[in-house]
Amino acid sequence: MQTEGQTAEGRITKAERTRARLIEVATRLFQEHGTAEVTVRRIAAAAKIEAGSIYYHFSSRDEILRAVLERGVGDARDEVLAAIAEAGADSSPLVRLRAALAAHLKYTLRHHFSSRLKAIRHLPKRLRDHHMQQERDYAAIFAGLLREAQRKGLLRGGFDASVVRMLVMGALTWVAEWYDPKGPLSPDEITDELMGILTKGIVK
Amino acid sequence: MQTEGQTAEGRITKAERTRARLIEVATRLFQEHGTAEVTVRRIAAAAKIEAGSIYYHFSSRDEILRAVLERGVGDARDEVLAAIAEAGADSSPLVRLRAALAAHLKYTLRHHFSSRLKAIRHLPKRLRDHHMQQERDYAAIFAGLLREAQRKGLLRGGFDASVVRMLVMGALTWVAEWYDPKGPLSPDEITDELMGILTKGIVK
DNA sequence: GTCTATAGTTAGATAGAC
DNA sequence: GTCTATCTAACTATAGAC
Numbered sequence: 001m002q003t004e005g006q007t008a009e010g011r012i013t014k015a016e017r018t019r020a021r022l023i024e025v026a027t028r029l030f031q032e033h034g035t036a037e038v039t040v041r042r043i044a045a046a047a048k049i050e051a052g053s054i055y056y057h058f059s060s061r062d063e064i065l066r067a068v069l070e071r072g073v074g075d076a077r078d079e080v081l082a083a084i085a086e087a088g089a090d091s092s093p094l095v096r097l098r099a100a101l102a103a104h105l106k107y108t109l110r111h112h113f114s115s116r117l118k119a120i121r122h123l124p125k126r127l128r129d130h131h132m133q134q135e136r137d138y139a140a141i142f143a144g145l146l147r148e149a150q151r152k153g154l155l156r157g158g159f160d161a162s163v164v165r166m167l168v169m170g171a172l173t174w175v176a177e178w179y180d181p182k183g184p185l186s187p188d189e190i191t192d193e194l195m196g197i198l199t200k201g202i203v204k
Numbered sequence: 205m206q207t208e209g210q211t212a213e214g215r216i217t218k219a220e221r222t223r224a225r226l227i228e229v230a231t232r233l234f235q236e237h238g239t240a241e242v243t244v245r246r247i248a249a250a251a252k253i254e255a256g257s258i259y260y261h262f263s264s265r266d267e268i269l270r271a272v273l274e275r276g277v278g279d280a281r282d283e284v285l286a287a288i289a290e291a292g293a294d295s296s297p298l299v300r301l302r303a304a305l306a307a308h309l310k311y312t313l314r315h316h317f318s319s320r321l322k323a324i325r326h327l328p329k330r331l332r333d334h335h336m337q338q339e340r341d342y343a344a345i346f347a348g349l350l351r352e353a354q355r356k357g358l359l360r361g362g363f364d365a366s367v368v369r370m371l372v373m374g375a376l377t378w379v380a381e382w383y384d385p386k387g388p389l390s391p392d393e394i395t396d397e398l399m400g401i402l403t404k405g406i407v408k
Numbered sequence: 409g410t411c412t413a414t415a416g417t418t419a420g421a422t423a424g425a426c
Numbered sequence: 427g428t429c430t431a432t433c434t435a436a437c438t439a440t441a442g443a444c
Contacts, residue, residue: 036240170378201405
């Protein structure tokens with residue numbers, strides 16, 4: 001299997017490098033200023049290239065956005081799965097859930113996940129459907145851990161697991177809106193607070 | 205105290221009516237399509253007016269956005285306070301918290317609160333500061349209920365109340381991103397799931 | 409108060425030289 | 427592959443008639 005832009009020997013072409021740089025700076029700009037505020041000219045300037053040259057690598061502005069989103073969901077998935085693997089397959093599902101949520105939060109804070117998700121609705125329908133599927137796959141990782149905990153009899157009954165999953169992930173995704181990197185709390189501590197609520201509640 | 209656009213007798217001028225209609229349709233359009241995608245022309249068309257006429261009522265596009273945000277945070281506050289009042293001042297703080305969260309969620313779902321919050325960062329600094337103050341005041345309502353519960357000895361110790369408050373409100377704010385009005389769950393049921401987590405956790 | 413007409417700006421995208 | 431130059435379309439905002 002050969003990726004476009006790579007030669008049969010696996011060497012990386014100049015085009016491939018430029019394309020990668022464009023995705024990188026576009027990602028940063030979209031995060032910092034919101035997808036709507038970032039123009040093709042601005043992306044070009046940040047990548048030290050002229051605006052017209054962008055269209056050698058991407059056929060439209062939306063193509064750039066699409067590439068950025070694609071990379072984003074893949075990277076988050078990789079980091080969450082790595083965190084789960086590191087916790088060990090024979091650890092408690094709750095331990096792995098904690099690891100997965102912490103990885104999710106760290107990725108969210110680094111990449112301002114929420115704006116990524118919100119950008120999806122502005123894509124053309126076919127691309128949007130594709131990305132919503134990717135998001136569903138991502139969510140399924142967490143749903144799987146919850147289900148495993150349930151199967152092992154670790155959880156009480158009487159709650160809707162899928163609602164709980166969405167509430168929990170929403171709480172973490174929203175952290176990006178109020179988190180202060182210069183504040184006293186680390187992402188791990190926030191995750192621990194959330195796991196505290198999830199395990200014990202806050203009521204006596 | 206007399207609001208601009210109202211006569212001393214409290215009659216509502218034509219300008220006041222048009223202005224109100226513009227805010228109304230702008231709110232709807234901003235919610236549906238995101239603040240960046242909505243042009244002055246589109247707002248005008250939806251309000252059955254010509255684009256140029258908008259500038260009789262607002263000095264700039266940002267002024268419209270400002271008015272929309274202003275109304276939004278005020279209305280949410282009113283509804284939450286009404287829900288708290290309805291629960292009764294001598295009810296348990298947790299009962300009032302539940303009522304406040306349900307009102308918050310309902311308002312969020314009706315008005316797509318999260319896009320309102322995200323628009324703030326694009327405002328000029330002075331307006332942004334003003335609105336962040338309003339958001340803080342709003343959050344203080346919920347913080348107050350938690351603190352009262354704490355003072356009455358209803359809560360366990362060992363958690364950071366302000367982090368819990370932000371996680372809980374974030375979870376609800378994010379509901380607007382996944383909620384399906386045609387689905388089986390009502391806003392009240394979602395609130396109850398959240399209160400269930402908060403009171404008991406989900407772990408055995 | 410609302411209209412029509414338009415100025416002034418900036419966006420995404422293309423064409424052809426190099 | 428990247429540049430320069432430019433097209434077309436859309437935007438915000440203004441001016442003056444009614």
